[in-house]
Amino acid sequence: MASLMEFTTDSGATVTVEVDRHAPGAQLVARDGHHALARAGRTFDSALEGIRSAAESALNVFRDGALKPDGVELEFGVKITSEAGAVIAKSALEGHLTVKLSWSPGAPDRAAG
Numbered sequence: 001m002a003s004l005m006e007f008t009t010d011s012g013a014t015v016t017v018e019v020d021r022h023a024p025g026a027q028l029v030a031r032d033g034h035h036a037l038a039r040a041g042r043t044f045d046s047a048l049e050g051i052r053s054a055a056e057s058a059l060n061v062f063r064d065g066a067l068k069p070d071g072v073e074l075e076f077g078v079k080i081t082s083e084a085g086a087v088i089a090k091s092a093l094e095g096h097l098t099v100k101l102s103w104s105p106g107a108p109d110r111a112a113g
Contacts, residue, residue, distance in 0.1 A: 003018070003019050003036050004016050004017070004018055004037045004038070005017050005018075005019045005038055005039075005040050005080070006037060006038065006039045006040060007040045007042070007043060007044035007047060007080075008040075008043055008044065009043060010043055015044045016037070017080040019080060042085060046085065047080065047085030047086050048078075048085070049085075050085065051076060051078055051086045051087075051088070054076070054088065055074055055076065058074055058097070059072055059074065062099065062101060067101060069101035069102055069103055070102055070103050070104045071100075071101070071102040071103075071104075072099070072100070072101055072102075073098075073099070073100040073101075073102070074097070074098070074099055075096075075097070075098035075099075075100075076088050076089075077090070077096030
């Protein structure tokens with residue numbers, strides 16, 4: 001049976017996410033033959049806070065190194081769990097994080113300066 005978790009954003013909007021199972025302490029608000037809906041004990045924004053911090057940390061690593069790319073693109077696979085909020089989801093093989101660095105032709109050589 002699929003479980004649905006209802007989060008509220010800091011601005012008051014509602015976001016419904018499918019989760020594997022409900023965490024203890026989640027408030028069950030509805031049940032039908034196929035789904036159970038529970039209200040999360042935290043906001044959607046707070047559930048994503050760890051992912052935002054991980055992205056900031058990764059950006060700092062790639063921007064502050066010797067490579068000095070003109071652009072950094074990060075791609076996280078994010079899974080919402082009722083227990084931990086948002087987590088970096090694993091792909092079929094391992095953890096999911098894709099990093100793309102780019103340099104513009106003709107841009108000044110920042111490493112030399």
